[in-house]
Amino acid sequence: MILSFCNRLHLANDLILKKRRVLIPLQLIARFKVINCRYIFSRKCERFLIIFYEVYMAYQSQSKRILSKLVKKAVGVTLILSMFAGIEQAFTITSVNGETIVASSNQQVSMKDGTVLHAWCWSFNAIKENMAAIKEAGYTSVQTSPINAVVVGNGGDKKFTNQWYYHYQPTAYTIGNYQLGTEAEFIEMNRVAEQYGIKIIVDAVLNHTTSDYSKVSSEIKSINNWTHGADRISNWNSREEVTQKSLLGLWELNTQNPEVQQYLLKFLKNAVSDGADGFRYDAAKHIELPGEYPNQYGSNFWNVILNNGSEFQYGEVLQDNISRDADYANLMSITASQYGHSIREILRNRNANAGNLGNYRAGVDPSKLVLWVESHDTYANGNTDSESESAWMSDEDLKLGWAMITARAKGTPLFFSRPVGGGKGVRFPEQTKIGDAGSNLYKDPTIVAVNKFHNAMVGQSEYIRNPNGDTNVAMIERGTQGAVIANLSDSEKSLNTETKLANGTYKDQISGKIYTVSNGRLSGSIARRSVLVLTKGESFDDLASLSVQGYKEGIHTFLKDTLNLTLQTSNTSEATYSVNNGAPIKFENGKVITIGSQVQFGETVTVTLSAKNAKGETVQSVYRFTKEEPNANTTIYFDNPENWNQVYAYMYSGTDTVLLNKWPGTAMSKDSATGYYTITVPNSFINKGARVLFTNNQGAQYPHPQSMGFEVKTNGLYSRDGFVKVVEKQIIEPETQTTIRFENPDKWTDVFVYMYNAKGEKLLGAWPGTKMEKDGTGLFAITLPISYETDGVKVLFSNNKGAQYPQSLGFEFKSGGTYSKDGLVAEQPDSEFKEENEELPIPFETEYVDNPELEKGQKVTRVEGQDGVKTITYRSEYIGDQLVSKTKISETVSKEPVTQVVEVGTKVPDIEQQLAHRVYFNNSQGWSKVYAYVYDNKGVPLVGNWPGKEMSQDEYGYYIELGEEFAGGKVIFNNPDTKVQFTAQNKPGYDLEFRQVYELDGSHRAVLPEPVAEDFTRITFENPGGWGAANVYAYYGHPIQMPLGAWPGQAMLKDSKGHFYIDLPEEYANSNVKLLFNKPNSTIQFPVSVGFDFKVDGHYTKDGLK
Secondary structure: HHHHHHHOOOOOEEEEOOOOOEEEHHHHOOOOOOOOOOHHOOOOOOOOOOHHHHHHHHHHHHHHHHHHHHHHOOHHHHHHHHHOOEEEHHHHEEEEEEEEEEEEOOOOOOOOOEEEEOOOOOOOHHHHHHHHHHHOEEEEOEOOOOOOOEHHHHOOOOOOOOOHHHHEEEEEEEEEEOOOOEEEHHHHHHHHHHHHHOEEEEEEOOOEOOOHHHHHHHHHHHHOOEEOOOOEEOOOOOHHHHHOOOOOOOOOEEEOHHHHHHHHHHHHHHHOOOOOOOOEEEEEHHOOOOOOOOOOOOOOHHHOOOOOOOOOEEOOOOOOOOOHHHHHHHHOEEEEEHHHHHHHHHHHOOOOOHHHHHHHOOOHHHHHHHEEEHHHHHOOOOOOOHHOOOOOOHHHHHHHHHHHHHHOOEEEEEEEOOOOOEOOOOOOOOOOOOOOOOOOHHHHHHHHHHHHHHHHHOOOEEEEOOOOOOOOOOOOHHHOOOEEEOHHHHHHHEEOEEEOOOEEEEEEOOOOOOOEEEOOOOOOOOOOOOEEEEEOOOOHOOOOEEEEOOOOOOOEEEEOOOEEEEEEHHHOOEEEEEEOOOOOEEEEOOOOEOOOOOOOOEEEEEEEEEOOOOOOOOOEEEEEEEEEOOEEEEEEEEEEOOOOOOOEEEEOOOOOOOOOOOOOOOOEEOOOOOOOOOEEEOHHHHHOOOEEEEOOOOOOEOOOOOOOEEOOOOEEEEOOOOOOEEEEEOOOOOEEEEEEEEEEEEEEEEEEEEEEEOOOOEEOOOOOEEEEEEOOOOOOEEEHHHHHHHHOOOOEEEOOOOOOEEEOOOOOOOOOOEOOEEEEEEOOOOOEEEEEEEEEEEEOOEEEEEEEEEEEEEEEHHHHHHHEEEEEEEEEEEEEEEEEEEEEEEEEEEEOEEEEEEHHHHOHHHHHHHHEEEEEEEEOOOOOOOEEEEEOOOOOOOOOOOOOOEEEEOOEEEEEOOHHHHHOEEEEEEEOOOEEEOOOOOOOOOOOOOOOOOOOOOOOEEOOOOOOOOOOOEEEOOOOOOOOOOOEEEOOOOEEEEEOOOOOOOOOOOOOOOOEEEEEEEEHOOOEEEEEEEEEOOEEEEEEOOOOOOOOEEEEOOEEEO
């Protein structure tokens, strides 16, 4: 049968498949006689044999990753898998304690939890050649530019300028293009990526083709009704236009057409077949959602397209009031464009306020967000460099921004690789061309350390703070094992700050420097514009991680009959899990278990993960999942951050316009125990995809108008920015252990405890018993079975050097007891913990903007600044009415400060231009004629021989107009009639400076006063007559403060009209400062008693403000 088949294909010994250029040995086919003859001769034969061969090669190489991709192909895989003995071991499904376990990839970090390098404009070969460096830099995935056929711009020129955007102008959906490489090179890149454990994400442009209709392939045009046309979007606030009209004149694909959908799906599946692991969907917001416009269009596009067999997919959904982020996030991950904008503002203003940094600016689960500091659009868009949103940033800015987003617990960070030399306002220096690898910043030590920190901390909790309230510094703590700290300022900062990190030493993985945490405080410092990556242990390999993907330790709920959990572990050995304290079962990273199949509603499944870290110590994580009845009720909580008098909850879903009452919904009740407002609704609302809005029915609401409601979650707590956490139901487990303590009043070096029961049994061994150790209270402690209290156990404490308490019979054992030399110490009143809020202002910042239309130095406030408001939540501990401790647990911004915008004039006044090349002389002796003799350093006259040139006169005095070339010369002022001159005869002239008024002695001052510095104001005093100089004395307060020094104060400057002025801080106006003007070396002063009130821009005479 086999030979007959091969002869029909005109092959002698081997079957050659030209499409893939692979050889399938006949001996291989002959080994498997189960192949159905009719299938061999069918039209699908070639595709079948391709997959047959790939599965065989994957099996031979034991590559589970390739096998998993092949399983996702639809053609003949079940048949093929049946041919291979033991092949099922690649996808082991087992059952332990009634729970299903599915073994999966050995990848330590999932694509969603890892870090992505956006190798923008890198060719397939460039990515392949740098794969080792990419792996070493801590990336888990690489995103390519679009791989499909594209317009060949400008004859194939590969300059970035005006060429890069041809990436996003498809002509056909085949793999390979002139910018990135061939399909064969794409396949080879994926093969090398597989060797390094790197996943590949392809940028897929499915919304449109090129704008040049003639370049669209005949294959696309052969599809009936393939396009919506090229009429541009005109109303960007219209969801219908945004999804149904053309983006920038590009031919819009008819995404409602099933034939178009299948054509695009085939392209995606071919990419997966070639080795791709995920997709980024360009312009996803411009493709309608399932069920959107059902009467006019109707579309199943995303339901079809996303079923392509890839592991990770996300859409470019640039957020605005019509972007429907949450609905797209129900389908796939989405971009966090608003958060990226927020991060760039943080970098621009160097203000990393913890509340702003912590706000993802999206009404979706942050784990569904792809985060960036900048994207290729923010960097490359615009006709000029100045139009770029992010090219202004330096490498220093990018490292600081990357540290802040990548250290966080949620989201998938994407690092955009700039062209070599790009940044600081220049997008495309053209040092390299399209296809070359980008800047080396992607493997900078800071970037690398942050990447590895992110991957090592998967599953760890997050806490963001500004150390000591300094918003120049951001600190992102992850669990108790590590933190990333970024200093945005230009100065070194001290780090004597509170922390949740465990006591001990921490190593900065960038510099190697050691930092210490003691008594809950981190000490040390951080250099200017730098990042610290602190971890407990020498390296990231010392960080043990145990987690359930997508969940934090603690209590959760689920409404389905079963729940799949992906177990994750890294840097551990002997990892095990147990369900409901059952027998521990070994697992490897990525195993999936299914819980809930034999669990009743209201029951809780406890999943305990245990392993050993690099030091052999046991680490453990515990998760509890309560199965809720879908038809039962759940409670929704709202923290009412604005203290509304009444709170309403309005709910709706895609199928039910109104789930509760019509707007404003149903009034919520305040829970006295928690202080939250609550409402109870059926769990069925959650299954319907319910959304909730909170309002006071007086115009205020969260989320804001035009935004989608927050997704309703079981027992969810919400605030102004959406879901905060699940309000945990208390699970009480019986205690089996208790701790007793000894105060050690005699300061023994070592403390031992000896115990015996009524039977005389020595419970802790022979005398002196067991050595005690100090615990977090500072007392010596030991943990023992709680049953000792009912067993009549006696306790003695000793130093094993002859001293003991008591001297005879032991003390009675008391669970949780603290002992001293006389026995049990009286119990202190129980501590009571409360959550308390404190509202504080956030001072506004002032931004100064140059205005060439305003006179130089003139200031005009265009936007009045407004302070913001933040609420700090503390966990306060009270014993009775006494506050004993107060710990900050969160900080939220209820009102963002409004930046004050002040325009500062830069226009040079006409008078300044007029005076630009003049030199003035103060004719204090009243000469009838005033001449200026000007000469250079060699004595050569420049404006005529002696006595020079007669000076002109204006309101500022006598002057001579000179050219710029005279700067640096010498000048002598003289009266030719009286033969008087300054300088004196045989003396060199005065050094010549423009815009200066010279006195007889050569001293000089500016004709016009210098501009007033920022935050200062000019105070003037009109010369009362005959004063050659003036001082000003300032004072305020009790006791008296003298900001300008003791009497007579500070000397004032004299202007060209003989009046006096001084520039003083504007803040004096807030301190009730008084001013006294006085004549040097005399007793004359104005006023003669209490000083004049300080006034911004004040002009004073001897009688006061003018």
